[in-house]
Amino acid sequence: MRLLTRSLLSISALATLAQCAPDVSLDVDVDVSLSTAHLDCCASLVAAGLGDRVVYPNDTNYIPLVDVHWSWVARLEPSCFVLPENAAEVSKVVTTLVGDNRYEKCQFAVRSGGHTLYAGAANIVNGVTVDLSKINAVTYHPENKTVSIYPGARWGKVYSTLDALGVNVAGGRAASVGTAGLxxxxGNSFYSARAGFVCDNVVNYEVVLANGRLIQANNKTNSDLFQALKGGSMNFGIVTRFDLMTLEGADLWGGVVTYPNSTADQQIDAIINFGNNIVNDQYGSAITIFLSASVSNTTTVVNAYDYTKPVVRPAAYNDFLAIPGNTSDSMRITNMTDLTIELEQAPGFRDTWLTGTFKPTKGWMQLALQQQAIMFDLLWEARPHGNFTVQTLFQPIPTIFSKHSVEKGGNVLGLDRFTDNLMLYQLYFAWHGEDQDDLFNGKGHDAFNTVVDYTKKHNLYTEFEYLDYADISQNPLKGYGSANVKKIKTVAKKYDPTGVFQTLVPGGFKISKVA
Structure with a gap:
């Protein structure tokens, strides 16, 4: 079964690593003038010996590279692409574009999988897009039970490699998602209740800094950078390799069960109870989706259950399984490759998602569904051209996630400061036609803001916004809390003292933009 939802993708491949090097403070906005210098930037890559890695708009493989992006919103056309094939070439790209002898400034973005929805996150107009897709190896090391994942790999390749070896890793939940951005x-995964977030399982990063240096970051070497990379996004350098601890066993019980929308109240009760009790069985994961589709003018409940042991119908899911009247059921013993293919959706829409994380109560969750219904009806009445969907997703974020994070050395997400189990809320909508952007985004923001206002009024709100699901209008780094914001700023200034990753990157979440 192929879901109509893309929102399960725990990734947002937020790979906007862009560099050029004015000597500025992280706290200063810099006006970047480009004129026609972006063409010189492409030519400089050719002159540096990277000519066979550069793709211009008149080359036959240019449009396929533009179309890599999952959302049509993100399909920008750069001055050229450059596709390095190893870390040394990434370093050469950086030093070429950020060289002290450049008389004009170069802008560029860096792309892993291209699954972030908004324009400019991993692509650029009037600049260079560094595409990492050729640096895509996945290598298992049995001597220490780690796996090296290179940034151009997608999670489907990671899982197919590891499934054959009988091991697994905490990672993305859809096969085509890029690894680096997630x-x-x-990174949320099926394994979060037993292993923390995906970043918590990284034991070493290989990073190209703004000056072209290639360094390692782990708990012994560059340990401050090591921790800051765990949620700090594209503020420090280009990661060219991630080394992660693996988990024993490849098989698990999982799939998708669908229900009519008439079961909504029971579904809310079940997902709240699941989140509150998963500490007692940390092998479980569940996502509840309410999907309204114009093609059928109906709303369907889509539940993704994934238990990370090969046990059929474990007790952790009793509340869900007791709900009568399901309309489909694909639950089976299988592997991650199979499950993450099931949670795919073909590209081709314009998309937006918005996210917040609140204390779980039936009140705001029912309101979220009411707002979804209102939004869908208003859009239906507007008679937009083409099919569209509106979806609400609920994912538990219990305290056991951040407990594992702390046990593994900590990250910068800041969830460990909360003492309550939380619920991640995501509003996702997809449509056709750039001419309809304002219509869909306007209705979507109205619906989302109504829910946020309710949670603030009833003391249920937290400022945490999961970065991999955040819209460009949001500020997820600020939601990490003041202590982590300060930590990220300090690390960014230390490893990128000239502000390359802050001042010449037109998109992505920049720590310099956080007050």
Whole structure:
């Protein structure tokens, strides 16, 4: 079964690593003038010996590279692409574009998988897009039970490699998602209740800094950078390799069960109880989706259950399984490759998602569904051209997630400061036609803000916004809390003292933008 939802993708491949090097403070906005210098930037890459890695708009493989992006919103056309094939070439790209002898400034973005929805996150107009897709190896090391994942790999390749070896890793939940963006934004996975966030399982990063140096970051070497990379996004350098601890066993019980929307109240009760009790069985994961589709003018409940042991119908899911009247059921013993293919959706829409994380109560969750219904009806009445969907997703974020994070040395997400189990809320909508952007985004923000206002009024709100699901209008780094904001700023200034990753990157979440 292929879901109509893309929102399960725990990734947002937020790979906007862009560099150029004015000598500025992180706290200063810099006006960057480009004129026609972006063309010189492409030519400089050719002159540096990277000519066979550069793709211009008149080359036959240019449009396929533009179309890599999952959302049509993100399909920008850069001045050129450059596709390095190893870390040394990434270093050469950086030093070429950020060289002290440049008389004009170069802008560029860096792309892993291209699954972030908004324009400019991993692509650029009037600049260079560094595409890491050729640096895509996945190598298992049995001597220490780690796996090296290179940034151009997608999670489907990771799982197919490891499934054959009988091991697994905490990672993305859809096969086509890029690896780098997911991990740099924290990363939620089927394994979070037993292993923490995906970033918590990284034991070493290989990083190209703004000056072209290639360094390692782990708990012994560059340990401050090591921790800051665990959720700190594209503020420090280009990660060219992630080394992660693996988990024993490849098989698990999982799949998708669908229900009519008439079961909504029971579904809310079940997902709240699941989140509150998963500490007692840390092998479980559940996501509840309410999907309204114009093609059928109906709303369907889509539940993704994934238990990370090969046990059929474990007790952790009793509340869900007791709900009568399901309309489909694909639950089976299988592997991550199979499950993450099931949670795929074909590209081709314009998309937005918005996210918040609140204390779980039936009140705001029912309100979220009411707002979804109102939004869908208003859009239906507007008679937009093409099919569209509106979806609400609920994912538990219990305290056991951050407890594991702390046990593994900590990250910068800041969830360990909360003492209550939380619920992640995501509003996702997809449509056709750039001419309809304002219509859909306007209705979507109205619905989302109504829910946020309710949680603030009833003391249920937290400022945490999961970066991998955040819209460009949001401020997820600020939601990490003041202590972590200060930590990220300090690390960014230390490893990128000239502000390369802050001042010449037109998109992505920049720590310099956080007050």
């Amino acid at each position: 991990m740099l934004g924290g």
